[in-house]
Amino acid sequence: xxxxxxxxxxxxxxxxxxxxxxxxxxxxxxxxxxxxxxxxxxxxxxxxxxxxxxxxxxxxxxxxxxxxxxxxxxxxxxxxxxxxxxxxxxxxxxxxxxxxxxxxxxxxxxxxxxxxxxxxxxxxxxxxxxxxxxxxxxxxxxxxxxxxxxxxxxxxxxxxxxxxxxxxxxxxxxxxxxxxxxxxxxxxxxxxxxxxxxxxxxxxxxxxxxxxxxxxxxxxxxxxxxxxxxxxxxxxxxxxxxxxxxxxxxxxxxxxxxxxxxxxxxxxxxxxxxxxxxxxxxxxxxxxxxxxxxxxxxxxxxxxxxxxxxxxxxxxxxxxxxxxxxxxxxxxxxxxxxxxxxxxx
Amino acid sequence: xxxxxxxxxxxxxxxxxxxxxxxxxxxxxxxxxxxxxxxxxxxxxxxxxxxxxxxxxxxxxxxxxxxxxxxxxxxxxxxxxxxxxxxxxxxxxxxxxxxxxxxxxxxxxxxxxxxxxxxxxxxxxxxxxxxxxxxxxxxxxxxxxxxxxxxxxxxxxxxxxxxxxxxxxxxxxxxxxxxxxxxxxxxxxxxxxxxxxxxxxxxxxxxxxxxxxxxxxxxxxxxxxxxxxxxxxxxxxxxxxxxxxxxxxxxxxxxxxxxxxxxxxxxxxxxxxxxxxxxxxxxxxxxxxxxxxxxxxxxxxxxxxxxxxxxxxxxxxxxxxxxxxxxxxxxxxxxxxxxxxxxxx
DNA sequence: TTTAGCAATCTCTTCGGTTAAGTGCTAATT
DNA sequence: AATTAGCACTTAACCGAAGAGATTGCTAAA
Numbered sequence: 001x002x003x004x005x006x007x008x009x010x011x012x013x014x015x016x017x018x019x020x021x022x023x024x025x026x027x028x029x030x031x032x033x034x035x036x037x038x039x040x041x042x043x044x045x046x047x048x049x050x051x052x053x054x055x056x057x058x059x060x061x062x063x064x065x066x067x068x069x070x071x072x073x074x075x076x077x078x079x080x081x082x083x084x085x086x087x088x089x090x091x092x093x094x095x096x097x098x099x100x101x102x103x104x105x106x107x108x109x110x111x112x113x114x115x116x117x118x119x120x121x122x123x124x125x126x127x128x129x130x131x132x133x134x135x136x137x138x139x140x141x142x143x144x145x146x147x148x149x150x151x152x153x154x155x156x157x158x159x160x161x162x163x164x165x166x167x168x169x170x171x172x173x174x175x176x177x178x179x180x181x182x183x184x185x186x187x188x189x190x191x192x193x194x195x196x197x198x199x200x201x202x203x204x205x206x207x208x209x210x211x212x213x214x215x216x217x218x219x220x221x222x223x224x225x226x227x228x229x230x231x232x233x234x235x236x237x238x239x240x241x242x243x244x245x246x247x248x249x250x251x252x253x254x255x256x257x258x259x260x261x262x263x264x265x266x267x268x269x270x271x272x273x274x275x276x277x278x279x280x281x282x283x284x285x286x287x288x289x290x291x292x293x294x295x296x297x298x299x300x301x302x303x304x305x306x307x308x309x310x311x312x313x314x315x316x317x318x319x320x321x322x323x324x325x326x327x328x329x330x331x332x333x334x335x336x337x338x339x340x341x342x343x344x345x
Numbered sequence: 346x347x348x349x350x351x352x353x354x355x356x357x358x359x360x361x362x363x364x365x366x367x368x369x370x371x372x373x374x375x376x377x378x379x380x381x382x383x384x385x386x387x388x389x390x391x392x393x394x395x396x397x398x399x400x401x402x403x404x405x406x407x408x409x410x411x412x413x414x415x416x417x418x419x420x421x422x423x424x425x426x427x428x429x430x431x432x433x434x435x436x437x438x439x440x441x442x443x444x445x446x447x448x449x450x451x452x453x454x455x456x457x458x459x460x461x462x463x464x465x466x467x468x469x470x471x472x473x474x475x476x477x478x479x480x481x482x483x484x485x486x487x488x489x490x491x492x493x494x495x496x497x498x499x500x501x502x503x504x505x506x507x508x509x510x511x512x513x514x515x516x517x518x519x520x521x522x523x524x525x526x527x528x529x530x531x532x533x534x535x536x537x538x539x540x541x542x543x544x545x546x547x548x549x550x551x552x553x554x555x556x557x558x559x560x561x562x563x564x565x566x567x568x569x570x571x572x573x574x575x576x577x578x579x580x581x582x583x584x585x586x587x588x589x590x591x592x593x594x595x596x597x598x599x600x601x602x603x604x605x606x607x608x609x610x611x612x613x614x615x616x617x618x619x620x621x622x623x624x625x626x627x628x629x630x631x632x633x634x635x636x637x638x639x640x641x642x643x644x645x646x647x648x649x650x651x652x653x654x655x656x657x658x659x660x661x662x663x664x665x666x667x668x669x670x671x672x673x674x675x676x677x678x679x680x681x682x683x684x685x686x687x688x689x690x
Numbered sequence: 691t692t693t694a695g696c697a698a699t700c701t702c703t704t705c706g707g708t709t710a711a712g713t714g715c716t717a718a719t720t
Numbered sequence: 721a722a723t724t725a726g727c728a729c730t731t732a733a734c735c736g737a738a739g740a741g742a743t744t745g746c747t748a749a750a
Contacts, residue, residue: 101508163446406730
């Protein structure tokens with residue numbers, strides 16, 4: 001248990017350190033805090049905080065910096081999101097204000113806005129229904145032996161891919177295949193489709209195509225791509241800003257992580273509470289040891305729940321960032337409701 | 346004019362420096378060179394080379410490093426591409442050996458291979474006909490007010506985009522629009538199409554669509570994207586390896602450059618000779634001051650001419666890189682010929 | 691419980707000295 | 721005329737000592 005005064009001190013340590021990046025000492029705190037005690041008293045309290053593992057020294061006679069546990073305590077009990085600055089709200093609203101023709105444009109743009117806002121790297125995921133189902137499949141002949149496969153899910157996702165066909169496939173053949181797919185697979189969830197694709201379909205499809213493997217590959221490809229949650233990333237380069245001692249290897253690891261859609265989905269994890277913070281090694285991934293991740297969900301009524309996140313140094317100004325993420329989350333939800341209202345009804 | 350001996354020395358300076366990164370001194374050269382002269386003689390020659398601006402010192406008593414002009418002389422007159430190591434050829438052939446369903450897969454994969462091979466950043470551009478023409482246009486209704494626009498050029502490029510339509514557009518309307526486009530625009534070069542799109546089309550299209558602006562925007566978008574030469578990039582992260590003194594700002598500038606398709610096209614320039622080298626500030630772009638670019642073209646008979654390139658530090662082992670790029674260029678051309686032979690006939 | 695005071699610890703910067711590498715120049719040699 | 725040996729000079733890089741500054745823990749007094 002922490003006393004009121006210890007909380008005050010911990011809060012001040014976190015705030016000072018996240019602002020300045022320099023370990024904070026007892027004297028500075030004594031001067032700054034609203035209570036009148038000497039630096040010696042602060043020192044005693046700091047020793048107590050250190051005993052509890054909430055702060056630590058960088059060397060035997062240095063000031064203190066928060067430990068991961070200290071940050072954790074801070075975000076759980078002490079921090080209060082900053083109110084939004086008028087400028088920030090302006091910036092959000094004007095950037096989201098334009099006319100968009102696709103959900104994906106809004107979401108992708110959001111990643112950019114959020115990264116500009118925070119000067120960190122931002123991720124956005126569009127609102128997603130629990131398990132989306134295959135709602136349509138097309139094969140469009142494009143001439144010159146090219147065919148485009150298009151797959152639509154009931155959540156409105158569209159995934160497509162063109163490929164070249166060797167044999168002269170006739171329009172009838174294509175139509176037959178499309179009919180087969182639509183008859184057998186539409187309405188199923190994507191994992192179910194994928195499973196059937198391996199089981200029943202190959203046998204049936206040989207009625208229409210001589211060598212169906214190529215086609216099955218393509219269809220499988222498009223399918224897995226559609227099944228994958230896809231994040232948009234904004235402000236990749238911002239990671240360079242705190243590349244401390246320019247540790248190239250860990251930077252590379254980090255970027256590889258970000259560019260692998262499945263890995264990143266793992267890190268961000270399942271949508272949890274409204275807003276959550278993961279600090280340093282609380283994330284299992286080693287490349288993130290010195291980073292913190294703030295994730296937030298947003299709800300768009302019956303259209304599902306999406307997610308936004310920012311990734312920055314463990315030493316980030318949490319109160320400001322929580323304020324920004326919280327506000328952005330709401331603005332985005334509003335914008336999407338507008339969008340759906342416009343296109344749905 | 347350089348004497349034989351001066352050339353030999355310049356060659357050695359470039360080779361040593363690109364290998365070690367350390368300024369090279371007269372003594373080391375005297376020991377290494379196949380002629381028997383003292384270091385004092387080398388010193389005299391080096392002074393002469395310095396007078397001609399081909400090499401320079403980093404401080405008053407340091408060894409010499411090549412100047413940009415020195416590198417230039419080296420690549421123009423002295424360098425001989427290294428013969429390929431057996432390993433490299435294996436690696437190229439096995440990486441290109443797989444089965445591909447699209448040209449773009451080969452080209453994009455090539456960027457990765459080339460970057461692995463060289464450990465620099467690689468660019469690839471697919472073979473392109475002088476001015477490709479619009480050969481087909483489709484609008485595919487996907488249900489739920491979504492429509493996909495697909496555009497095909499006679500060089501086999503496919504560009505597509507989905508968008509949401511506000512009003513309930515009927516299938517007949519879409520078909521009418523498609524027919525209009527195909528009647529009026531197919532066969533024209535893309536710039537011509539773009540021009541007509543601004544002039545004639547809007548008036549005609551209002552017969553079929555109430556508010557055609559949205560559609561025209563989309564079509565214009567897809568069109569400009571198709572008209573743009575698009576480079577694939579491989580090994581982005583390799584730029585981090587020689588981020589010397591971790592100059593974050595210039596790194597950021599560099600990455601922004603790479604991610605802007607039009608900028609990068611400017612830097613790489615028009616396909617010129619088979620293989621060409623641009624060194625440091627020979628490129629106008631300031632972010633490239635410490636980098637060199639090796640570009641090469643490759644021909645695929647009547648299918649046009651493409652381009653590959655690598656970007657690395659000015660201080661790169663040119664002979665090896667020229668060997669690699671030269672070899673890769675040929676292998677890629679072969680692979681593409683194979684590909685076309687298979688799908689064309 | 692708080693505080694003043696103080697020794698101890700540690701980082702950071704500065705300074706001087708040393709070493710090693712390399713140059714340019716001069717004078718002798720080939 | 722070209723080459724070479726020799727030497728003074730310059731510079732970067734490394735090292736250790738010294739001192740300044742910040743901060744801690746501890747002790748003893750308030």
